[in-house]
Amino acid sequence: MVRNLFIIFILAGVASMFAALALGYSDPVALGSAASHYVSKGLAELNGVNIVTSVVVTYRGLDTLGEVTVLFLTASILSFFLKNRSHETKSESSELLTTASKVIFPFIFMTGLYIVMNGHLTPGGGFQGGAVVASALLLLILADNKTDGSPTLFTVLESVSGIFYVGTGVAGLILAGGFLDATVLGAGITGRLLSAGAIPLISTLIGLKVGSELSTMLVKLKNASEV
Amino acid sequence: MELVILIVLSLVVIFSAVFAVIVKTLTSAVIASGAVGLFASVMYIIYDAPDVALTEAAIGSGLMTVVFFLILSRMRRDENG
Numbered sequence: 001m002v003r004n005l006f007i008i009f010i011l012a013g014v015a016s017m018f019a020a021l022a023l024g025y026s027d028p029v030a031l032g033s034a035a036s037h038y039v040s041k042g043l044a045e046l047n048g049v050n051i052v053t054s055v056v057v058t059y060r061g062l063d064t065l066g067e068v069t070v071l072f073l074t075a076s077i078l079s080f081f082l083k084n085r086s087h088e089t090k091s092e093s094s095e096l097l098t099t100a101s102k103v104i105f106p107f108i109f110m111t112g113l114y115i116v117m118n119g120h121l122t123p124g125g126g127f128q129g130g131a132v133v134a135s136a137l138l139l140l141i142l143a144d145n146k147t148d149g150s151p152t153l154f155t156v157l158e159s160v161s162g163i164f165y166v167g168t169g170v171a172g173l174i175l176a177g178g179f180l181d182a183t184v185l186g187a188g189i190t191g192r193l194l195s196a197g198a199i200p201l202i203s204t205l206i207g208l209k210v211g212s213e214l215s216t217m218l219v220k221l222k223n224a225s226e227v
Numbered sequence: 228m229e230l231v232i233l234i235v236l237s238l239v240v241i242f243s244a245v246f247a248v249i250v251k252t253l254t255s256a257v258i259a260s261g262a263v264g265l266f267a268s269v270m271y272i273i274y275d276a277p278d279v280a281l282t283e284a285a286i287g288s289g290l291m292t293v294v295f296f297l298i299l300s301r302m303r304r305d306e307n308g
Contacts, residue, residue, distance in 0.1 A: 052278045115281065123277035131285035138293060214290060221297040 034059075046182055047189070048120040048196035054182075056125060057202050061169065061180030064127065068209055072162070075213045075220075082224040093145050101143035108136035116207035120196040126206025133207065134214035141215070141222055151219055154212040161208035168202055233273060240266045257295040264288030 031039060038055050048054040056064055115122075116129030172181035182202065188195030240263050247259035264287030271280035 050278075056278075124281055125278065128278065128281035128285060131282060131290065135285055135289045135293075138290070142293075218290070218293070218297070221294060221301075224301060 043190075046120075046196050046199065048182075048199055049190065050120055050122060050125075052123070053119040053125040053199060053203065054196070056127075057119070057199050057206070058180055058182040058197075061202070064206060065165070065169070065180070067127070068162075068165075068206060068213075071210060071213045072158070075158075075217050078217050078220050082220045093143050098143045101139040105136055105139050108139070109133060112136055112207075112211070116204055117200060119203040120199040126203040127210050129203075130207040130210030131214060133211040134218065137211070137215045138218050141218055151216060154216045154219070157208055158212040158216065161205045161212070165202065165205040165209060168198055168205065172198070229273060233270060236266050236270050236273075240270070253299055254296075257292055257299065260295070261288045261292035264291065 030036075038051055038059055042048065042051045042054050042059075046054050046058065112129045112132035112135075114129075115124035115132055116126055119125030119129065169180040172183075173179045176183045180202065182197035182199045185198045185201070188197075194200060243259045243262040243266065247256045247263065250256050250259065264283055268280040268283040268288065271277070271283060
């Protein structure tokens with residue numbers, strides 16, 4: 001009884017905190033100073049048709065670097081704690097899963113690559129495309145119980161793309177306006193695949209990094225669950 | 228019309244979230260939490276945020292569900308032997 005009262009008391013406290021926020025909310029009528037700069041100058045500065053990706057990759061590129069670092073930390077902690085038991089005997093995957101994954105895999109994989117490469121033209125970008133690529137690889141990992149998922153390849157891919165990602169950022173610091181400034185490369189013609197400065201390059205590197213990190217995590221979890 | 232779809236979707240999201248908490252079997256709870264991500268991503272598309280919707284659909288409802296299932300299978304095997 002006392003415990004229930006305590007829970008209700010805490011819930012009421014949280015509710016009153018959020019009530020103040022909710023009652024004080026009003027729909028914004030104008031863009032903030034940073035947002036209006038992105039909307040009015042983003043297209044002219046970078047030729048990126050999809051302004052969301054321009055913001056995520058360049059203007060707020062440091063945030064994306066932070067997200068990718070958090071993901072990297074999670075993958076490292078998982079591989080530290082989960083012991084690899086891949087050398088023990090394994091059961092076959094079901095026929096249905098093996099056959100279906102062979103049919104579906106190319107489509108999901110190509111969609112992921114498309115989302116990565118066209119981040120500056122259509123919705124998407126490195127992070128989203130990397131997650132889609134990882135879910136395509138997940139199908140292969142689940143379907144083929146015999147492989148251990150070649151963790152060395154993923155580790156090398158992850159490290160190399162991470163180095164080049166930060167390297168592009170430092171190049172922006174030296175050659176252009178600041179860290180991860182995409183204007184180090186030419187803006188190009190609006191709507192082309194190779195336009196919008198370094199955004200396609202950075203997007204591809206983020207896609208490789210996120211895809212290999214997520215795949216490493218899934219491989220570790222799968223191998224650890226295999227007894 | 229859009230408002231009606233949004234209200235229905237948010238009710239489905241709330242229902243799935245509550246279902247995931249109160250249901251007895253862990254498998255159903257994982258599926259229900261995946262459904263939360265799936266319907267939330269449809270809501271993001273209606274709110275004109277396809278970038279966020281892609282992430283939510285791929286990670287929130289795809290990869291997270293699989294990660295939960297992998298951990299569940301590991302737990303079961305540890306219990307059995």
